[in-house]
Amino acid sequence: MARVGLSTQRLVVAGAELADEVGFDQVTVAALARRFGVQTASLYSHVKSSQDLKTRIALHALEELADLVADALAGRSGRDALAAFADAYRDYAARHPGRYDATRLRLDHATAAASAGVRHAQMSRALLRGYDLAEPDQTHAVRMLGSVFHGYISLEAAGSFSHTAVDPQASWTWIIDSLDALLRQGAVPRHA
């Protein structure tokens, strides 16, 4: 009865790879067991359930992505920082689609609060410190940036931009420039 050497961590890492290959929602305990050549039930010694496995993959991806974003931001400011921030997310999603999907898994309050999601929020605020926004504008801006980048990446992944000839990279740059210009204006014209 040769031992393969399973552990929670190895399952999570392999699960993340599997997610990139077949899609996050195709990650099942059974599929992961097949990949290790063991019986499905054997995995239940290391993860509590299918849900537990997915949550762990999500947390892992959030950490990994936060590290990449932190690296990208280091030593930059202004439009440079904004572009590096945005590109870090988009590159990660392109390179690791399954893990990127995993980062959007709905976590319960406590789990989210203990996750690297907090670092993501902090970095977003740090980025905006380069622009001169007072509260509550800063929070609005955090939400807008998150929405644009996340939305763009989702739509791009879903193939929504492949019906026109216009280069997605050009749109991406245009959007970053637009946001930079908008934020540089300081606040936003109050709605009449």
Add this chain to the structure above:
Amino acid sequence: MARVGLSTQRLVVAGAELADEVGFDQVTVAALARRFGVQTASLYSHVKSSQDLKTRIALHALEELADLVADALAGRSGRDALAAFADAYRDYAARHPGRYDATRLRLDHATAAASAGVRHAQMSRALLRGYDLAEPDQTHAVRMLGSVFHGYISLEAAGSFSHTAVDPQASWTWIIDSLDALLRQGAVPRHA
């Protein structure tokens, strides 16, 4: 052997309601059969597979949403139209979370091209005609609007905005005002 009166259309409509109640990914052929009080296998005379059912629900939701957006846009222009457009999407997502999720189902190329997704793109362009954008800026702007609105709605639904005290409605209005201001400036400052 009383007949319940199943049909593809009735299954799709009931499936959409079910999606709103229990979540789009909890929509199963078995659950839908229970709702009609018939055997699971009976539904396979009307839909080809679980995937087919989900695709049909997605197409249905896209149609329904396109109709609502068209209504919202009628007779408006400028910031008014922009806000109505944005609110139509957000209201739909709030009122019909399952169906909104369904609209994001990945469709194959041909299916997407024949879907109401095309109308959505057209309305987005119509909206932007109120601002003075030449190609390729118009395409960039279409993509930006889609990204912001879709991203905001996704993040809001995922509870990402419930960790700060700032009112989500305030951020939403702020974002619409910002986009309006940005678009009203005509083009965007070229990146230096």
Add this chain to the structure above:
DNA sequence: GGGATTACCTACATGGTTTAGGCAAATGGC
């Protein structure tokens, strides 16, 4: 080397998906 722990096993209950084949109810032509 022996006891405790750990890694993996078999077996099974439960429930979703899908195909095949059948009978009964509705429909429509005469």
Add this chain to the structure above:
DNA sequence: GCCATTTGCCTAAACCATGTAGGTAATCCC
């Protein structure tokens, strides 16, 4: 109003995923 056809729903059964219970073999540690 009767028969033929079509259609709606059925049962049965194969397949696969989740999750639990309980067992055995490998490894760890003194």
